[in-house]
Every structure is written in C-alpha cells, then in structure tokens.
Amino acid sequence: MKAKGWVLALALLAGFAQSAVAQRGGALATMTEAQKDAIAAKMGPSSPKRYRVLVVGAATGFHHESISAGMTAIAMMGQESGLYDAELRSDFDLINAGGGKKMRFGFQPEGLGDFDAVVLVNTTGEWGLSDSRKQALLAFVHDRGKGLVGIHGALDANYSWQGYADMFGAQFGGHPLNTLEQPLVTFPLVNEAPDSPITRHWPQYFSQQNELYVPKNFSRRNVDVLLRIDQDRIATGPAGTSDIAVAWTRAYGNGRVFYSSIGHTKESWTDPDVRKMYLEAIRWSLGLTNRAGAAK
Numbered sequence: 001m002k003a004k005g006w007v008l009a010l011a012l013l014a015g016f017a018q019s020a021v022a023q024r025g026g027a028l029a030t031m032t033e034a035q036k037d038a039i040a041a042k043m044g045p046s047s048p049k050r051y052r053v054l055v056v057g058a059a060t061g062f063h064h065e066s067i068s069a070g071m072t073a074i075a076m077m078g079q080e081s082g083l084y085d086a087e088l089r090s091d092f093d094l095i096n097a098g099g100g101k102k103m104r105f106g107f108q109p110e111g112l113g114d115f116d117a118v119v120l121v122n123t124t125g126e127w128g129l130s131d132s133r134k135q136a137l138l139a140f141v142h143d144r145g146k147g148l149v150g151i152h153g154a155l156d157a158n159y160s161w162q163g164y165a166d167m168f169g170a171q172f173g174g175h176p177l178n179t180l181e182q183p184l185v186t187f188p189l190v191n192e193a194p195d196s197p198i199t200r201h202w203p204q205y206f207s208q209q210n211e212l213y214v215p216k217n218f219s220r221r222n223v224d225v226l227l228r229i230d231q232d233r234i235a236t237g238p239a240g241t242s243d244i245a246v247a248w249t250r251a252y253g254n255g256r257v258f259y260s261s262i263g264h265t266k267e268s269w270t271d272p273d274v275r276k277m278y279l280e281a282i283r284w285s286l287g288l289t290n291r292a293g294a295a296k
Contacts, residue, residue, distance in 0.1 A: 051084035051116040051286055052107070058091050061125025064153055069269040070121040077279045084282065087115070092127050097136035112140045117147030117285050119278075120154035122263065127158055138163050142253030147285025149278065152263035155213055168259050169223045169250045170215035177229075177238060178211045184265065187212055188233035189246060193226040197289045198258070198280045199247065202273060205230065211264040214244050223248040227260070247277070249284065256285045 055074050057067040075086040087094070087109055095118075098111025109115070118140070129137075140146050148167070156172040158164040165171045178185055186209045191202045212229065220243075227247040229236065236244060247260035258281040268274045283289055 050078070050082065052109075052114060053078060053084045053086050053117045053119060053282060054094055054109070054112070054115045055086045055088050055119045055121060056090075056092065056095070056123055057088065057121040058127075059122060059124045059153065060127060061156060062153065064122040064124070064264060066152075066264060066266045066268060067122050069266045070151060070263055073269040073275055074119055074121065074278065074282075077275060077282075081279060083279075084116070084286075086119075092129060092133075095127075095129060095137050096133050097139070112136055112146075115140075115146070117149065117282060119149045119151065119282065120157075121151050122153035124153040124156045126160065129161075134161060134163060138167060141167060141255035141257060145254035145287070147255060147282070147287070148252075148257045149281050149285050150257070150259040151278070152211075152213070152261050155215065155259060155261065165217065167252050167257060169248070169257070170218035170245075170259070172213060172216070175211050175213050177214070177234070177236065177244075184209055184211060185234075187246075188230040190228050190230045191226070192228060193224070196226055196249075198249070198277055198284055199226045201276050202227075208246075208262060209265075210262055210268065212244070212246055213261040214241065215261075218245065220245075223250045227262075249281075256287065258285055 053074070055071050057071045059067065071086075071088050075088060078084040078086045085107070087107070094109055094111055094115075096111040097113070099109055099113025099115070101110065101113075103114075107114075112118070118137070141148050150168060155168060155170065159172070177187075186207050188205065188207050189202075191199050191204050191206070193199050194202075194204060223245070225245045225248045227245070229244040229246060231243070246262060248258070250257040250259075260277065260281070262268060262274055262277070280289070
C-alpha cells in the first residue's frame with residue numbers, strides 16, 4: 001500500500017508540474033514583445049555573447065564509435081577557448097531554414113538561423129532531408145556566409161545529393177589503403193600549409209595513425225590543400241592516385257568550408273594536435289582568420 005501511495009503522489013506531482021509548465025508557456029504566448037523584454041530584463045544581464053556552433057553527430061550509415069568523443073571534444077574546445085557555445089545533436093532536425101528569432105529565456109534553437117557554423121562529426125549515410133532542408137544548408141554557407149566543418153565520415157554521406165559534394169569540393173572515394181587486415185595505418189603526411197592557422201602547429205613531415213579517405217571527383221583547382229599523404233613514403237597504388245588530400249579549405253559562395261578525413265578513431269580526440277586543427281578550423285570557418293593566419 002505504501003508503494004502505491006508513493007506512485008500516486010509522484011503522479012500527482014508530475015501532473016502539477018506539467019500544468020505549471022503549460023500555464024507558463026501559455027502566459028508567454030499571450031504576452032507582447034515589450035512584456036517579454038521587461039521580464040527578461042528583470043532576470044538580469046545575459047552571459048557575454050559567443051558564437052553558436054551546431055555540432056551534428058547523426059549517422060544513417062556506418063556508425064563510428066568516435067562520434068561521442070568527437071562531439072564532446074568540439075564542445076569542450078569551445079568552452080576552454082571561450083570562442084563558441086556548442087549545441088550537440090544526434091539528429092538532423094535543426095538543419096532547416098528556421099531560427100533567427102530573438103531569444104530572452106535561454107538558448108532555444110529552431111533552425112540554422114540560430115547558428116554561425118555547423119560541424120559534422122562522422123555523419124555518414126543518406127540523411128533523408130527534404131529539398132527545402134537541403135537548400136537551407138547550402139544557403140547557410142553559400143548565401144549567408146556561414147561556416148561548415150566536416151570531420152572524417154561527413155564526406156561519406158549524401159551520395160545522391162550533388163550539391164552536398166559540390167559544397168565540400170569532393171566525394172567519398174573509399175579507404176583502399178586501410179583494409180580489414182590493417183584497419184588502421186600509420187600514414188606519413190605532408191603539411192603543405194605551414195603558415196595556415198589550421199595546420200601551422202604541425203611540422204612539414206609527420207605521421208598520423210588513422211583511417212584516411214581517398215576523395216574522388218576532387219580537383220586542387222577548387223580547394224586549398226593543407227595536408228596530404230606523403231606518396232614518397234607509402235605505396236599509394238591501391239588508391240589509383242598518388243595525390244591524396246587529407247585536409248583542405250574551400251570558399252563556397254560567401255561562406256567557408258573545411259574538411260579533414262582525420263577523426264576516425266576515439267584516440268584522435270585525445271590528440272592535442274588533432275584538437276588544435278579542428279579548433280582553428282572552426283575559428284577559420286567563422287571568418288576570424290585567413291589562410292595565412294592573420295586575424296581579420
């Protein structure tokens with residue numbers, strides 16, 4: 001009987017709470033904008049404005065176990081640097097043309113209009129977006145001049161959406177240098193952009209253990225390559241090309257796009273050099289630095 005009594009009490013409390021929330025929401029809905037501003041002012045000043053970054057870790061294709069580690073690292077880097085606040089999502093719901101409304105009572109995003117950049121963490125597979133939502137993402141970067149950062153599996157996505165490939169400047173061409181027998185390879189890499197803020201912390205020649213993609217429908221005329229596999233120190237025959245870019249930047253309309261295939265493993269996200277690259281890539285995508293590293 002006592003157990004039943006507790007269940008009944010908890011049910012009543014839950015009902016009261018839901019009623020209070022509904023009444024509060026209903027009251028706000030009937031207020032004028034001026035009344036809402038007055039209430040927000042009484043609540044005190046808001047925290048200093050930071051950039052808002054949408055971090056998406058949804059996957060409809062191969063699920064990388066590093067998704068959670070990558071999303072957490074991106075969020076922590078924003079807090080530690082004071083540069084941005086991250087909204088972490090494991091769905092594609094916020095990739096729409098909505099948002100941009102005035103917010104008074106905390107951050108309540110409704111769409112891309114509420115963000116300054118989007119980071120895609122191993123978002124493999126076909127996303128299943130409607131045409132209007134696809135256009136919203138393209139316009140977010142191309143027309144509105146916002147930033148896009150793609151991590152590893154972000155290229156292994158949306159194979160039937162040509163606009164997505166055009167935005168990144170390449171398509172997924174597999175990882176023929178990584179096999180079932182050797183899923184991780186220690187790749188020798190070349191830093192082609194030692195003056196870039198994104199990669200200047202790395203030496204000209206270094207190694208990275210990972211699974212690295214071979215981009216297809218890719219041309220250096222369309223991107224600025226930052227890192228590539230060193231074809232002089234590893235056999236690239238299975239890839240069908242010796243020029244395998246690992247990280248690049250691209251101007252897409254008014255916006256900025258960065259992509260790197262580094263980020264397959266959980267261990268990538270405990271590597272301070274990898275974290276530094278992605279933090280600076282986000283900073284660059286926000287338009288705060290240029291390729292040579294000078295602040296704007």
